[in-house]
Amino acid sequence: MKAFYACLDCAFVKYAPQPLQHLAVANKAAKQGGEVSFYTLEDFETLSYQGAAKHKLAERPAVNGLIFFTLRQFFYGSLHLEFLNSILEQGYEVHFAREDVSIHNKEELDQIFPMIYSSYQLMHRDEPREYWRPVWDSLDDIPDSKDPKVEE
Amino acid sequence: MDVKKFIERGFDIVAVEDLDKLQGMRDQIYRKAADLMGGTNQDAEDFMNNFHRQELRGPALNTMRMDLIRYCSEEMDIGQTIFDAFSDQLIGLLGPDVVVQKTTNLVIQQPGDPDQVPTHRDSPLNSPFEIVCWIPLVNIYGTKGMYILDRDKTDVALNMMKSSESGYDKHAKLTETEGHILEMPFGHALFFWPGLVHSVGINVEQETRWALNIRYKNLFAPAGAKGQSEFFKVLQLSPLTKMALEFEKEVYA
Secondary structure, three states, X not given: OEEEEEEEOHHHOOOOOHHHHHHHHHHHHHHOOEEEEEEEEOOHHHOOXXXXXXXXXXXXXXXXXXXXXXXXXXXXXXXXXXXXXXXXXXOOEXXXXXXXXXXXXXXHHHHHHHHHHHHHHHHHHHOOOOOOHHHHHHOOOOHHHOOHHHOO | OOHHHHHHHOEEEEEOOOHHHHHHHHHHHHHHHHHHOOOOOOOHHHHHHOHHHHOOOHHHHHXXXXXXXXXXXXXXXXXXXXXXXXXXXXXXXXXXXXXXXOOOEEEEEOXXXXXXXXXXXXXXXXXXXXXXXXXXXXXXXXXXXXXXXXXXXXXXXXXXXXXXXXXXXXXXXHHHHHOEEOOEOOOEEEEEOOOOOEEOOOOOOOOOEEEEEEEEEEOOOOOEOOOHHHHEEEEEOOHHHHHHHHHHHHHHO
16 A cells, blocks of 8 residues: 655645645545555745755655645745656655645656646736635625725 | 627537537446446437436435546546537637646436526636536437526626525526526537526426536636636647747746
8 A cells, every 4th residue: 555645735724724634635645545654734934945845855755655735835935846846756756635636757747737837827817815805805794804904 | 609699698509510429428428327227228318318217316316426427537538529529619719728627517317306406607616717518418408408597687697696685596586587498409519608697497307317517718717716726637738838838847847
């Protein structure tokens, strides 16, 4: 049975709580014929360069691959294609639970690059920092839906 | 496709040029469904139209439907087959860089079945830049189909929905009374804009409806709340986009 290291997304915990991310990652591991051996989470300070994941990888964990909660973890700060390449070059598979995407080698990365690139561009172009605010504002009984400073 | 009509109404029904493509797809789905039901000597159309005689209901029906959806999405390339069958229409509306929904939905609506999708529109949850392709696998008429409002009537329905707490019921009623009733034989596709309100009533005909639905979008059009890489996969790219992506890959590598 394959073993995977899970890399959860701390930036997304507000919308997908950690237990839910564990479930999604475990499901993705099962689909790959394996299970999760352990997990890590970035600090907010390391999100833009995936410091915790890189640190773990440097230990050469005895797993078949890494399962990230979402592809977006490679979009924080920039498009981290270099890190994705480097994981594959070290012989690890890369999987994404939220998108149900698997990349086993560099050829598969080349194949899926148009989707990765367009997802990155669309996230930056179409999702402003306050992406969910229109929903909160239309349901204006939610406490943090209005910024008191801009209320008349 | 009559693009002017499509833009005015938000939908159009198109006959496939190469019926063999859709027939091959239907036969493959039929063989899998028949296999799941333990075999049959009926032909595809007879099997699907009379599926209710198998008396599969509730969770058992849903399990079979989910097995078929998995089969259609993972074992068959339905997004590609439908695209090939209607590529002129789809490229005309979307351009040459096309993504397709990862999962193909299959709906089986048996006569008298009260379990049906409520009146709804796909967008804004889905991107308004998508096109929905609805392909019946049997002949569609009367209550065996669905009701769809054109753009003007959709505006009326949405205003009703906002106006009071009974607005949802009123807009659902309007959809059933004012909605376009689909009359389309197998071999046709309904293309509609995802902002249109549509609904399914109880099928009171004597035959079961089988229909697929799948969505297409331009690669670089907004993805909606369902997400680009979560909901779509790449179907085809223009030569220029391929060249530019090679360049961009070097930038980020």
